Amino acid sequence: MGDEAAREACEVCYRAVFEAVSDPCLVVNRQGRIASANPAAGKLYGVDPATLPGQPLAEFIAEAPPAGRLFHERPETLVAAGFQRIDGRHFIGEASVAFIGANESELAILVVRDVTEVRETRSRVESLQASERLWQFALEGHGDALWDWNLESGEIHVSPSFQAIIGWPDERPLRGNDIWPARIHPDDLRRAMGAFAAHLSGARPITEVQCRLRLEDDSYRWVAVRGKIMERDEQGQARRMIGSVRDIHDNFLSAEQEKRQQRELERAARLIHLGEMASALAHELNQPLTALRNFSAVALRRLDELGADPAGLREPLQMIADQALRAGDIVHQVRGFVRKGGRVVTPVAINEVVRSVRRLMQFDARAHGVQCQLDLADALPPVLADQGQLEQVLGNLIKNGIDAMSLMPRARILRVSTRLNPEGQVEVAVADTGPGLAEAVRADPFAPFATTKPDGVGLGLAICRTIIENHAGRMWVEAGDCGGATFFFSLPPAP
Amino acid sequence: MADRLVCVVDDDDAVRLSMGLLVETLGLPVRCYPDAGSLLADEGALARAHCLILDVRMPGLSGIGLQERLLRLGSTVPIIFVSAHGDVPMVARAMREGAFDFFQKPFNEQNLLDRVNEAVHLAARRRQEDAWQRDIHARLDGLTQRERDVLDGILAGRLNKQIAENLGISMKTVEQHRARVMEKLRVESLAELVRIVTRADP
Numbered sequence: 001m002g003d004e005a006a007r008e009a010c011e012v013c014y015r016a017v018f019e020a021v022s023d024p025c026l027v028v029n030r031q032g033r034i035a036s037a038n039p040a041a042g043k044l045y046g047v048d049p050a051t052l053p054g055q056p057l058a059e060f061i062a063e064a065p066p067a068g069r070l071f072h073e074r075p076e077t078l079v080a081a082g083f084q085r086i087d088g089r090h091f092i093g094e095a096s097v098a099f100i101g102a103n104e105s106e107l108a109i110l111v112v113r114d115v116t117e118v119r120e121t122r123s124r125v126e127s128l129q130a131s132e133r134l135w136q137f138a139l140e141g142h143g144d145a146l147w148d149w150n151l152e153s154g155e156i157h158v159s160p161s162f163q164a165i166i167g168w169p170d171e172r173p174l175r176g177n178d179i180w181p182a183r184i185h186p187d188d189l190r191r192a193m194g195a196f197a198a199h200l201s202g203a204r205p206i207t208e209v210q211c212r213l214r215l216e217d218d219s220y221r222w223v224a225v226r227g228k229i230m231e232r233d234e235q236g237q238a239r240r241m242i243g244s245v246r247d248i249h250d251n252f253l254s255a256e257q258e259k260r261q262q263r264e265l266e267r268a269a270r271l272i273h274l275g276e277m278a279s280a281l282a283h284e285l286n287q288p289l290t291a292l293r294n295f296s297a298v299a300l301r302r303l304d305e306l307g308a309d310p311a312g313l314r315e316p317l318q319m320i321a322d323q324a325l326r327a328g329d330i331v332h333q334v335r336g337f338v339r340k341g342g343r344v345v346t347p348v349a350i351n352e353v354v355r356s357v358r359r360l361m362q363f364d365a366r367a368h369g370v371q372c373q374l375d376l377a378d379a380l381p382p383v384l385a386d387q388g389q390l391e392q393v394l395g396n397l398i399k400n401g402i403d404a405m406s407l408m409p410r411a412r413i414l415r416v417s418t419r420l421n422p423e424g425q426v427e428v429a430v431a432d433t434g435p436g437l438a439e440a441v442r443a444d445p446f447a448p449f450a451t452t453k454p455d456g457v458g459l460g461l462a463i464c465r466t467i468i469e470n471h472a473g474r475m476w477v478e479a480g481d482c483g484g485a486t487f488f489f490s491l492p493p494a495p
Numbered sequence: 496m497a498d499r500l501v502c503v504v505d506d507d508d509a510v511r512l513s514m515g516l517l518v519e520t521l522g523l524p525v526r527c528y529p530d531a532g533s534l535l536a537d538e539g540a541l542a543r544a545h546c547l548i549l550d551v552r553m554p555g556l557s558g559i560g561l562q563e564r565l566l567r568l569g570s571t572v573p574i575i576f577v578s579a580h581g582d583v584p585m586v587a588r589a590m591r592e593g594a595f596d597f598f599q600k601p602f603n604e605q606n607l608l609d610r611v612n613e614a615v616h617l618a619a620r621r622r623q624e625d626a627w628q629r630d631i632h633a634r635l636d637g638l639t640q641r642e643r644d645v646l647d648g649i650l651a652g653r654l655n656k657q658i659a660e661n662l663g664i665s666m667k668t669v670e671q672h673r674a675r676v677m678e679k680l681r682v683e684s685l686a687e688l689v690r691i692v693t694r695a696d697p
Contacts, residue, residue, distance in 0.1 A: 283552070286579035287507040290601040294513030297604040301520040328601040 028057050028108040032067030035107060044112060061095070061110075070108060074099055078110070092116040149176045149227070149241045165223065165247050167216035185212035185220050192225070199229065200238055207241075210248065222252035282331045289331070293324035319363060326360060326395070329388050334463065347382035347494045348390060350426050354416050357394040364399065365414065368406045372398070375417035381493035383426050385471050393464040397430040397487045400460065404434030404485065425473070425490035433484040437477065445477055499615045500543040503527045504534050504558065505550040505577070510600075514548060517604055518611060531556035535564065544572050545618035546595075546611050551578035551585060559585070562592055571621055573614035577602065631695045634680045642679070645672040649685070650692060
């Protein structure tokens, strides 16, 4: 028996394996017909495997190659074909092919696998990826930068254009926290995190907020952040959130500018009301100022008649008389400020204005223990201006400086300097050694009604700046070198 | 100087008082009134006033109103306005009506005092001139018709003979009339006669 017995034993053994494996197997002869099929194959095709032998392979495997080609080309696999069940339902299958025997008795063994599910999942994933790519493309095309935030791991992926906004130098892994809250402007933090929280809790259908993001260079840019939860876990907890970031800095600033212009208009309206008030007040103030001037003038004249002035009354009396007229000028100018009353414009030597105002202010300075220093450039060109208005501006700046230093323990030095600046403008600087600009007025110290003085109405600097601007000049403020504030104004030289 | 009265009208007590003291430093007599009505009531003062310093805005009659009233009364006294409201139309109106000057309160008192002085001098000259005119006209009014005819002949540069022929009277009668004219007009020479009569308002 020997070989024969051994082969038989082996065949029994293989048959058992053939019957037992869970993979459907079809044995096909050179005529293209099924020679044998295992129970798994019957199960796959929904038939009794005993009925399969003798059936043509083409009945069971769509697009199956004809027998001649199958045995000629001897493919290792048959892939992605629409395989057909006996009940007519299709499934996607693939088959590994092996060949045994030789010549006319050669057989092909097909191990068939149903890959419908695998294939559908894969194609779903592929189409999902494709649509996501499209979606990204569309958004990026509109200048929106994207982010994809895994809330479970905390990891966040950002698109290159998002990176470009922030200026991230590299693609180091990021966590959501690295952006919000870490990069959100402190003033916007509550609002921004509130927008995220409202969406995460389900209170809002989307996260939508405009805020400032800190860039790599530590500056801030206004951005519009939008986001939506894409996946939630079984408990409804957000797992993944996808969104966009749009740079709205320039739009935002121009909107801000519009708002500011609106505010300026409102201010102007208030100033007009103030102008009416000033007009009424002018009459009431000018009367006592007239009396003040007259009485001091009378006193001076009587002093003249006496000849001698042993008590040194002349100077203070003259100061009273001068200040009364100055106050009158201010009253007229406050009215003129609104009415745009005619200015008397002549070529004015700015250094003379500085000296004359210093003379007027020196009592005030001395009374507050302030040392007033002048640093005047020689050979400055004259400016075309209303001298009275310039005196008012300078007087106001000096008075502010003196007031600012009145509570300072250290040296109180007020320095008024003039120069021809590199732009060719005549520039005047009034520097004090006070505490610097108060927080309340730092944003815009020239805004009308911004004041830190308990009895101030906050018009001084507003009027000063308007006067300077009416002279085609510019007024600004800078922090001083050693504390304090320095107010500047510049005027074009007379042509 | 003592008759060169300056009148101040201002409703503000302190301004009025200070203005009075100020004008007094010029050595001029001053009277102050709180409103236009009080000044109008003081006819004696008005008659002597050489300068009025008027506030514009006052209760009752305004300074401008007072100016109009005085113009209608034939007053030529110089008026200086002072106002705490320097409204351009108001200033223009006052100046058109012949105001001497206009000051916006508060003002440099020296400028005001200079103008007060000028106003007072102008008023004094006007008063002298008015007095002289009244005097000359009184003298001219004293001439008879015949004397007036002879005077017209003299002013026309005619000789006594021509005047006699024109009037149909004798040379001697003309000479008598001529002597009476010189006497009545209180002039010593023909030149003086011509000068005063031509200076007299028609």
